[in-house]
Amino acid sequence: MMRYVIIGAGPAGLAAVEAIREVDVEGEIALLTMEDVPAYSKPLITYLLGKKVQEKNMLYRTREFFDEHRVEVRTGAEVVRVDTDSNMVYLKNGESLSYDRLLIATGGAPFKPPIEGLEKEGVFTFTRWCDEKDMAEYIERNGVHEAVVLGGGLIGLKTTEALMELGIKVHIVELADRILAATFDKKASEIITRALEREGCEVHTNDTVVQVKGGKRISRVILKSGKEIKTRLLVVAIGVTPNVGFLRDSGVRLGRRGIMVDDRMRTSISNIYAAGDCTEVLDESTGEWRTIAIWPIASAQGKVAGYNMAGREVRYQGGIPMNSVELAGIPTISVGCTNVEGDDVEILKYEDPSSSVYKKLVIKNNKLIGAVFVGDIDRAGIYTGLITHGVDVSTFKDALLDEGFGLIYLPKEYRKKLIEGELKVWLE
């Protein structure tokens, strides 16, 4: 009987559980998580802080899920070392487990820059449920009414929104010349910036925190520009990095940051697989191997890893970066390459400044390679499909941004494949 050990109970780990059980009903599955609760949704912590989600709805898979799939769950289980010769996983509490097939789905850990005073009370990163609990309690206890968020990416901005819900004035400090620089195009950033400012938020771009002042607890921060902001709360949200420290000297090959995997999600060690934010994958939109830390890719990779671990050979087709987020009441979606320019690139745009609606499509070699939707995201998935599946759009290009655009404009052949469910993120 096969013994599977999965490290990490996020979307990649759980998708792997589902996939393994589709193929192998007998094998033993042990799921290890350093969290106290398995299968809670990390993106929901900002909603929880902003009181838009109740605690009971933090779990995206119920406890019954683990019974149904016959999974032995170990919470509070932090893996400190993997011995790839003896096929053993060692936990911080001294325990160890053996495996036949191992999946590493440990996700990312927040990156902390070397800033003077960062150890002071009142400085938080914000990626785990325990961070939410600590921060909510700190805010309550200290009567925080002004906060600084370092980093204008998705985590930073969703945290900003939650803090504003609590009546806290927020300063966003972003090193780049605009917020959301990594995920959205310039115009989208501009619209979101305006909307946040309208709600009372201050956005400081081309700037960063160089020093945290105060006694034991933070009292103000000093920015590179020389500005000083009085605050009792600093949230550091400048990005996450693959959580792979425990693989040091294990023999599992790492890329620039994440775990290197092949198209079966297998690492350099043949019975060890990896999936999700801890890996480096082929970014189809650029042809580059990198970490794309998004939920749909983690799920897809987990599924592919699970199938292969259980003996059903499937190949992952690669992923495209994409994000969907509603900020300051404006729904926004970005897919693929949205910041490219050049002679071989054609840009289609639609703008209605009165309603904050903005749409942009990027076309290269007759194919759609990127899309941005702000304010109006209706049927955005149709465009995601065209990008993902590399559909030639030359015959219906002019209609792409028409009001009535839909499936009816797409090539019959593609529509047929869609309807028959032939287009998957993995292939047998």
Next chain:
Amino acid sequence: MGCRLCEIHCITAHSKSKNIIKVFRYEVPQPVPSVIVEEKEYTTFAIQCRHCEDAPCIQACITGAMHRDPDTNAVHVDHEKCVGCWMCIMVCPFGAIQRGTVEKKVASKCDLCVDREIPACVENCPNEALVLVEVSE
């Protein structure tokens, strides 16, 4: 033929009053139809959730709201869990999921009219263009 009666009956079936006159006269906001009629020149068709076997919306959902009913295999949204992040809208290649308008702004899609014997759109299609087919594995 593009009569859009399916859209109208879908809205009615998912409204508070379930009465076609009351919905369109008095209910604000009206539910969005879960069936979308597309038109181009002389061609028309109605599209709704395909309840995909390998559903991208379920894979992309950050809350677990989007789920498959183990008995019917249909894909449903748990409106209490949905937070409206619109990941599902981003990944549905059919464009079959929309932002809801009623109560909380949560994802809205075809629920195959679970409370009715025959889905409203099918029952009221005068041309019998919409049919309900059960596909067994």
